[in-house]
Amino acid sequence: MCNLNILMVQENLLKDKDINRAISFMQKVTKESYKINDEGDGIAFNNIVFKSKNKLNLTKYKEYFKNSNLILSHQRYITSGKNSIFTQPFNSREFIFAHNGVLNNYDYNKMSDTFNLFGAFIKVFKREQENNKNLYNQKSREQLIVMTIKRLFDAKSEGSYSIGLIDKTTNTLYYFKNDKTTINFYKNHKYIYITTSINNHVYLKLLNKNFLSLDVKDYAIYKIKPNELSVVEIAQIKEPKQNTSLWGWCNRYAKNESKNKDDYEKEYYTHQSFYNNYGGYFSY
Numbered sequence: 001m002c003n004l005n006i007l008m009v010q011e012n013l014l015k016d017k018d019i020n021r022a023i024s025f026m027q028k029v030t031k032e033s034y035k036i037n038d039e040g041d042g043i044a045f046n047n048i049v050f051k052s053k054n055k056l057n058l059t060k061y062k063e064y065f066k067n068s069n070l071i072l073s074h075q076r077y078i079t080s081g082k083n084s085i086f087t088q089p090f091n092s093r094e095f096i097f098a099h100n101g102v103l104n105n106y107d108y109n110k111m112s113d114t115f116n117l118f119g120a121f122i123k124v125f126k127r128e129q130e131n132n133k134n135l136y137n138q139k140s141r142e143q144l145i146v147m148t149i150k151r152l153f154d155a156k157s158e159g160s161y162s163i164g165l166i167d168k169t170t171n172t173l174y175y176f177k178n179d180k181t182t183i184n185f186y187k188n189h190k191y192i193y194i195t196t197s198i199n200n201h202v203y204l205k206l207l208n209k210n211f212l213s214l215d216v217k218d219y220a221i222y223k224i225k226p227n228e229l230s231v232v233e234i235a236q237i238k239e240p241k242q243n244t245s246l247w248g249w250c251n252r253y254a255k256n257e258s259k260n261k262d263d264y265e266k267e268y269y270t271h272q273s274f275y276n277n278y279g280g281y282f283s284y
Helices: 016-034 058-066 113-131 138-153 198-206 246-255 261-268 271-278
Strands: 003-009 041-045 048-052 070-075 090-092 095-100 162-167 172-177 184-187 191-195 212-214 220-225 230-236
Touching: 003 016, 003 095, 003 162, 016 041, 016 058, 016 070, 016 198, 041 058, 041 095, 070 095, 070 162, 090 113, 095 113, 113 138, 138 162, 138 172, 138 220, 138 230, 184 198, 191 198
Parallel strands: none
Antiparallel strands: 003 070, 003 191, 041 048, 041 070, 090 095, 095 162, 162 172, 172 220, 184 191, 184 212, 220 230
16 A cells, blocks of 8 residues: 655754755655555645655755655555546645545545545535534634544444545644554654654664654544644544445535435546535645
8 A cells, every 4th residue: 555654843944954864864764665655756845745656856845844844745556546646645725635545435436535535525624614613713623624534434434544634724734544554653852753664764863863652543533733743632533333335424414415426426526526516726
């Protein structure tokens, strides 16, 4: 499956030596991940995303490293959506989204399962905003994000997932996974590093010493703030009891009416419908 490599810094990297260390580190770990996930490479610097079919040369992005404290990268192994336009991370007006795993209920209409899931997330989040207009501060925005995640994943069986979600409004990373994927969290006084690959920890010496490994629970939703270097469990996803259809639920929830699968796909999961129905821009 795919690889996630996420680096969070307590403060923006102001010294050249720190910037160069971060670049060297991310270049090493993403190159290592790309060896077995070589069908797309993407990276997000806070709110800005760059993607390529080929391995990105991160030494060309020094200014972005300098001005970012939340860096999320994704190396792709294609399981659905064969077109390179589905290279992650995906980017919308409010969120950046990256996923490792296989989402069976979203693998249809010749698009990426993650692309379809991200579209559903945006739609449901907007629905939650409409239904909870009394929530308006940052804490309440967090509640809306958690409500959306739980709407989509509570007690649903849909293959495997390990998901990093950046809320661009608050520069916060939300992370959650089920029991069919692995993830590794490392933290010291200056950095948090998150990776799919257990082997990439050997490169931590390029940043600093004294990294601690953090335990991460399945089905927990974590909020991770770069400035605070805090990893806080804020909610739990209900574990699935049986193999239910997430597509069926999402369809009924999004439109509050019954449609067959072909109609649903035609209306919501074409390139044009992301612009028309999800509001704002949506970039591949």
